[in-house]
Amino acid sequence: MKFEDDSQNLRARLRVIQILAFLMLAVLGVRLYMLQVVKGSYYAERAENQRIRLLPIPAPRGAILDHTGKKILVDSLSIYNVILSREDMKGKKFNDLLEPLSAGLQLEPDYLRTRFQEIESQPAFESIRIKENATTSDIAWVEAHALEFPELRVERQPQRRYPENGTLAHVLGYVGEISPKQLEQPKYKDKGYKPGDIIGQEGIEAVYDDFLRGRDGYRKVVVNSRGHIQDEIETVQPQAGQDLITSIDLDLQLAAEDQLRNSPSKRGVIIVMNPNNGEILALASAPSYDPNLFTQRISSKEGRAEYAALLRDPSTPLYNRAIQGRYPPGSTWKIPMSIAGLQQGAITTDRSTMTCGGGITIGNKFTRCMGNHGTPPLDYAITKSCDGYYYRLALKMGIDGLIEMVKEFELDKPTGVDLPHELFSWTPAYWKPKLEARGEQWKDIRTVYSSIGQDTVAITPLASLRAISSIAVGGKLFVPHLAREFKQVAAIGEPDSNGYHPPRPAHGFDRPNPKILPIEPEHHDLVIKGMWGVVNNGGTAARIKMANFEIAGKTGTAQVVELGKDTGDNKDHAWFVSFAPAYKPEIAVLALIENVGFGGTHAAPAVRAIYDVYYRNTRHEEPPGTLIAKKQ
Template sequence: MNKPIRRLAVFAMALFGVLLLNVTYIQAIQAEDLQTHPFNARQFADRMVQPRGPIIIGGEKVAYSKKIKNDDKYQRHYENGQNYGHVTGAFTPIGATGLEKADNALLNGSDDRLVVRNFLDMLTGKEQQGASLELTIQPKAQQAAIDGLGATGKRGAAVALDPTTGAVLASASLPSYDPSDISSVTNDKERAANFERLEKDESRPMVNRAFSETYFPGSTFKIVTAAAALENGASPDSTQEAPDELTLPQGGTLPNAGGGSCNGGSPDTLSHSIEMSCNTSMANWAISLGEGKMEEQAKKFGFNTPGLKIPTDIATSKYPTGLNGSQLGQTGIGQFDVRATPLQMAMVAGAVANGGDVMKPYLVEEAKAPDLSRIEKGGGETLTSAVSSGTADSLKEMMIGVTEGADASGPNAKIPGMQVAGKTGTAETGEGANSHNWFISFAPADDPQVAVAVVVENGNASGGEVAAPIAKSMMEAVITQ
């Protein structure tokens, strides 16, 4: 064999070796990742021939599988999809979202904890069945959130938590959509047309604003700023300069809402600054504390902590770093580049209500096998300790002042017969755009059962006007459940 032929043979053998290595890598190492990759539609299409477990809210199945007549496939059905679509997500022949995606292995029965059950079903000739998911959502609280947001005629989101356990009691996002519109197994053309319509809708109805959208939190973030001050030696009676308009260190000015005064231009206490939502004093608190202490406190509440799953993915709420003095002052009132999900701000309120501890939010109360044996129980996990119990008590009293004080900015959240702790927020969104309107709260203040966050996009009002009444109705729905 001459030299060129030998070289060609060696090269061909080398290519063959590389091919074998690649095939081995794909089949042995990458197999699981490829199987569960979001672009691999087969993982969902293959499951159309098996019944998925139901998703249950308030004892009622809001998502379930039903066999198609004269077919070997199962159709996923959604009850009251407009109310629960963002919570359940959608299971379709080409993919899944929400809980349908996050807990796909439980719902389709492939979870390792169902192996024994599946083996017994195979021996007896039964179809493999998925687990059922019983959610933490309370229908009355969910309906109160949907109705309240709907009455504004605006886009927005609302979340209610049990502050002692982290259970998500309500999670609403408007505009909404019905997963049934995009889950048809038998009509591909209709399903595709509906999906395209929803995708092109400028209002983005398929986006879960409660979990996946981040907003400027505005003055609701002043609770984080106040927490940082209290944790670093301040008291509710400590003061900062509170001019009608603050000249920022690196240039620019910061006025109070509506150009008003906080304390006649005199230094204002931390407590009163929260009660009437003073911008200039709270900006001064952030500047005096410094970026490090502000970022540390925000992180303790859950900001800058990626990877939160409940089990659906949650967008990361962010407190910016690398700030100059002017930017730092703006972050003290929840502006500049501070971003938060409604869930995150409900966690802030929940931490104050829970004596300083942030509980990890969760959506699934129980997962049960087809024989109703419990596979999984949710709740009770502390995510972080945000503040001391003493600081939490001080913040609670300040937040009661927001609804009851002489200069209260959120009296529309008051509930007869009990004290409500709250904080308003009006977040500027850019020149020429209407502000986002926020309210966070918990009640009863002396024995908290529910913590709430509400945001109304471009409400063109104050948080106390448009968001506080929604929060009130949600809290009432939980307390009177």
């Protein structure tokens, strides 16, 4: 009986063992099935990815060229950068790298911490540039410590170069590494941008980034467990960005910047434009800055100190005065006022006289004119810049007439120039509704002040030149622009290959049709006659007269503070806006010199210097006239 019990116990134990063995085999089978069948491709791909790397080959940006397509304004150089691959860190912490990289590559710890924070928020396979323009010592250090820091590598990459340094800074702008905030914006996120990518940050570098930016290539390589390259499987070459031919005439640009640099205040704007199509030939804003700071020095301690100094500078060199500066235009405002007065019937070509009276009394306040011009016709009032004439013309037009003029010349909106951050001008069209919303009534004295470009009028220099240029050509209001043509880029690779980049075709600037202003020929001729007289018939800019190349223009002396306090940085702004030849314009030029006094004394001679260069280059002889343009 006992024997039978032992036999039964043994059989029971064997069954338990069999069941356990079966369960273990079942578990192993399921696990193997999951590994090899269900997730087989996943683990195979993961193993392959641990062995194969795609190393990007950054594409150079397209060059930016002058109007001839021959002078380089911006190009790219090839430099060496130190790259950190997060994928190859093998469990290391960023803090472990702080001290050795700081010492070995001469990098500030705070800078490295910032770089590490930027990449920590990105996918684990991303790489980031930790040192630009690596020296031979930097490269030697990385190579000597390859076993210790396999996550570091040296790559050859393009770096943007601005050969003219501070010249054209506000036009060209600069490039820089995309910021974490930008990476969150749809316009960058949707295009697949990643940390470390270089994009246009300001100027036409930013506006035309999609065209200037190239398409990266890559090297497909085999690496060992330490991340060292063992073999190269494939190379896909990058496709460079498209070269951009601009409308910039470098000779005119250099002359403009030279005039501003040598002006008494060293602050202001000079713009040169073709009034027949809106092309900007020169645009100078002073003071300026060197855009190479942002591509070559910003990652260094000295570079960041230089940038901080620019931000603190009270003269605001980063500020593009041509499109972001709002200034009272002074008497240059009288030119669109004259056209509007004729259009609206406040005056006619036959009966354009208006009393000067040495000024006007509104209520108990007398607002003076700088002279007593009797009862001048319109052309004489322009030539002599008679304020009294325009006080009365504005009252006859009324504030609604002034607002109609503003809208006609689109002075209530940005010009649409192909530069970022353009501001619209402040005019009665902007301020009148705001005053009324506060329960204030628009008064005649404001209309009087507005008639001579003061009080509620503060316009951008580019908006002013655009309006005057439209009058010069009989009523064509063009959109100012800098781009002329994008050059073709050939395809990279074969159409059916993985790394194929299709060709990028050449194309010109897509210029919108100009707005046509209803300027009658007789109105145009009368106003031009007055502007011609400013320079050629004893007007306020007679000193810049050029024989056989007649300039039509208008001076402006814009009051910054009340009379008696206009000294130093509170002195009047000097304006001169013009075009030439007067009756068949080829070129329009504006100068605004901040806080220097009379427009005829400071701004007009600066403009004459531009005309001298233009005449010399187009007529191939020395410019005519009695004035030899000189530095102020």
